[in-house]
Amino acid sequence: MPVSYDLMKPTTLEREEGYDDRWTLNFGPQHPATHTTLRLVLELDGERIVDVTPDIGFLHSGFEKLGEHLDYNQYVVVVERMNYVSPINNDLSWHAAVEKLFGIELTPRCKVIRTILAELGRIQDHLLNVGCSGLDLGGFTAFLYGFNERELIYDLIEQISGSRFHPSFTRVGGLAQDVPPGWTERVLDFVRNRVPPALRDVETLLLRNRIFIERTKGIGVISREDAINWSLTGPVARASGVRRDLRKDEPYLCYADNWDGRGAPAVQFKVPIATGGDVYARFLVRLEEIRQSCAIIEQAVRMLPEGPINAAPEANVTLPNKKEIYFSIEGLIHHFEKVMTNRGHRPPIGEAYAATETANGEQGFYVASDGGRTPYRARCRPPSFINYQVFPQLLRGHQISDVPAVLNSLNIIAAELDR
């Protein structure tokens, strides 16, 4: 028998004058269901939520101020600590903006490798999120199925950069180094043989689970108009029916046609859209995005061309590769000139904005330069921060137990929220 959802529609509770049967509950900042350090002050009527006041800033560490004192390559180490669930995507966004400011065109091989990394990051983020969808409602198993495969992505990241969690892999106009031989085969093996079974496991556990469906359908609903007006992006907006994906609408890397300058077609994929606008719809969108990411990686690995990974040295912005530095005096001098504090990169005076579609939505950087070696201003448009402001709206009229479900469906990463 189909479940009736009408009974679960939230009823909005109005504040009444002189009505003192309300109580206030502190939620967080140290609470397992908040995943990270954020605090909510809930005003309750019984178990129903009348109002929510988010209190953020516990993890604020001045990333944007730091960005004004680190050069364009150094700052990548800091930005990838924003969304630490998919660190590589922060690298890609930051250097996309820097390359826009410098006016650098990447080499085809670099574009393909960056595309693969971007999609690995998306899978990494979404696997945690769909797993946590179960965890936050009391189903621990789905979380482990998701987390197990994330471990393999850490292995892949370690193989290219030497560091499992924070690779710091991109550089202005290129990458820290080329990928090792055999890496692409391991990536292919991962997306072909490891991700699909894990997704099947998560799906069979949750998608036909009555408890899961009852606790996610109709919870935290936002309409398409509201989603646009509240500046929502990414899976949260697409679950409300907003047709917007930067990979399609403002294509970059291999999502754009003619990415190699010789007429290569863009990678083929579909952008999943749902119309429910609730927690369940966001879960479905993310699940499907993992499949599409796998398809993109398969194509990208097939089209990986030979060639240099850094933009041409005459562009005079990229660091020479390590082989040149260690084995030729010219390379060593070139490297020294790039990293010395009174030389280094000289960008034009001006500003630039570039954004990439990360797992959470549009993550963009607005970089201003006064011509010096460090940015004048390194503003990040953090999707978590922008998406989180709608949170009280989504929760009014629901119950306390819906808080973790909605929180997870927005995929709030507090490090990115507070920066």
Next chain:
Amino acid sequence: MATSDAIRALQERFPELNLEPRPLVTYADGRASDQLWVRVPAQRLVEVCRFLRDDPRTRFEQLCDLTCIDYLNFPGAADRFGVIYALLSLTHNHRLWLKVFVNDPDPTVPSVTGLWRGAEWPEREVYDMFGIRFTGHPDLRRILMPQNFTAYPLRKDYPLTGRGEREDFEVVTRDSA
């Protein structure tokens, strides 16, 4: 429809404001960026934004981002603060940046939260980090820094290491809490 059409529509509607589009950056070889910005006076901001949001030729339904730059030492800058509105049209898939310049001692900009709800937290963040007040904002409080913080840390005259504010905060121990 390209961004230039949106700017033309804007210029036709507000001829007295002299809205000249400028590229965000011009490269050394003379190429200009395809990203354009327009200078808008603070007192006309809400009017301009409402037109940009509602006119079918512009349709900037979304405020993608709202931020600020302190142009204290910036080469060629005449004003202290530039509040930057990054507008995005989902209908036409184009972007436009608006800049509103304000100066000490009373940097004040009208709030656009009445047009885009998504401006609420970014405006609070700009207030928190630069001390720019947004008139008409429903809840203009500090958002990332503590409420009793006294400085505006992203201003250029604020040092990277701080001014020792953290020493002023009360230490809460388990017994005193």
